[in-house]
Amino acid sequence: MNPFAAEGFWNKAILFINRATEPGEGRSEDERRFWAALSLEQAAKWALAEISPALVVDPQRDGGSQLLQALELKESNKAVTAQASTIFTRCGSALRPFNREEALKIAEARNDYLHGAGVDILLLPNQIWWPRIWSLFNVLLLSGQRTFDDFVGSAMANKIESLLAANKRNLEVHYEALLASAQSRYQRRQSGMASVGENARWEANRRWVSRSYYETEAQCPACERYGIVGSDEAESKSLNLDDPEFPAIEVSFLPDRFFCDECYLILDDYDLIELAGLNKSFGTFSDEDPVAFPEYGND
Structure with a gap:
């Protein structure tokens, strides 16, 4: 199986978003945003891989062997995707109107939360942060002819649609x-x-x-x-x-x-x-x- 095939990224995106949206008080707000940010990157890779698995690799890595592997022209012992910044930039070019700048801000806050001392991931209030990331997910899902029902289930999908509708009016x-x-x-x-x-x-x-x-x-x-x-x-x-x-x-x-x-x-x-x-x-x-x-x- 092609390690850069879309299905693997889709399954991982669902795994992470389930952790971000699971009911109850088991997770703090920073944890929920962290898992949602990870899911966004996987969903972006899925959307690109739906077009071509070659779009999720760094063509220069390992002398180009990763690209050959994505095209199923060569086997390799490891499969490494491009960095999040590259993935979001490609989405911004190929999947309009995906907001590359907004996605990069989310990724930067996520990385700082994970590797740095800051908690910028919590700077924006819920009523701003969640509609922004759901809007990004929406563009990715539509590009692959999927819906929020497919992604998070009907109950959560209804909440997201209501949130996006209210945000649109705002x-x-x-x-x-x-x-x-x-x-x-x-x-x-x-x-x-x-x-x-x-x-x-x-x-x-x-x-x-x-x-x-x-x-x-x-x-x-x-x-x-x-x-x-x-x-x-x-x-x-x-x-x-x-x-x-x-x-x-x-x-x-x-x-x-x-x-x-x-x-x-x-x-x-x-x-x-x-x-x-x-x-x-x-x-x-x-x-x-x-x-x-x-x-x-x-x-």
């Missing part, structure tokens, strides 16, 4: 508040009524805005001027030879963040991007060397 309220606040700021700026302190706060916050590898302009949903959408992941790349003397690499991407310098609106979550109607492909040009692009040739 997110909508949060988004509406962000828009209203941005629109109010924009009007004050346009009329010259914005205070020095308000502008200073924006400039301070602006320095902490996470910039993306790929960026382009998009109309702001609050002030209707133009802000910046971005992502670190490309959907596709192609060589643009419209001007043979200056070839360029054209990139399309699905944004996971937005900010506007006109009204100070910041959307730093894919769910907020979706509510804003910005969850579509955008195009830009990469600063990568087109000469190194596979389609480039001098013959």
